[in-house]
Amino acid sequence: MKATQEKSAAKSQETSAMPFTRANYRWLLRGAAVLVLGYALLLVPGEFVDSKEFSIALYVAPWVIVAGFGLLLYAILKR
Numbered sequence: 001m002k003a004t005q006e007k008s009a010a011k012s013q014e015t016s017a018m019p020f021t022r023a024n025y026r027w028l029l030r031g032a033a034v035l036v037l038g039y040a041l042l043l044v045p046g047e048f049v050d051s052k053e054f055s056i057a058l059y060v061a062p063w064v065i066v067a068g069f070g071l072l073l074y075a076i077l078k079r
Contacts, residue, residue, distance in 0.1 A: 031069070033068075041056050041060060042061045044057055
């Protein structure tokens, strides 16, 4: 009985030590970098953008931002 309690105590210490691994932090940094890139792309035109012509700020930047949030979510949920 005592050995079982010691094993469960050791297992709980292992799981509560660090919630994220090194890989998780790398994915968090990548996600944050993609977000910064997406928000920087929003600033590219510097003037009013007409929706009738192609603009990076209108068509590319929102998808880059969504991808950045996706990477952050993946980094948090990854085991």
